[in-house]
Amino acid sequence: MERMYRVLGFWTGIFAVMFYLGDMFTTSLIFFGQTGFFILLSYLKLSERMYIYIFGAYLTVFFVGFTYWSTFMMVPGATH
Numbered sequence: 001m002e003r004m005y006r007v008l009g010f011w012t013g014i015f016a017v018m019f020y021l022g023d024m025f026t027t028s029l030i031f032f033g034q035t036g037f038f039i040l041l042s043y044l045k046l047s048e049r050m051y052i053y054i055f056g057a058y059l060t061v062f063f064v065g066f067t068y069w070s071t072f073m074m075v076p077g078a079t080h
Contacts, residue, residue: 012035
């Protein structure tokens with residue numbers, strides 16, 4: 001299970017670099033933070049159940065944040 005967290009860290013790292021190269025600095029910092037979080041967790045040698053609980057909590061926080069952002073912060077029809 002810890003290898004899957006390294007895979008998540010790898011892909012979030014790839015996304016972070018691509019966001020950085022696309023001049024999306026805030027988004028790249030968020031993804032660099034997620035990369036560090038996943039890589040750190042992968043070396044903690046937790047039980048598989050604990051890895052699943054942490055991933056469930058991560059998804060919950062993401063979906064709550066994404067729903068809040070898309071509902072209250074995005075302006076419908078705005079072009080940027």
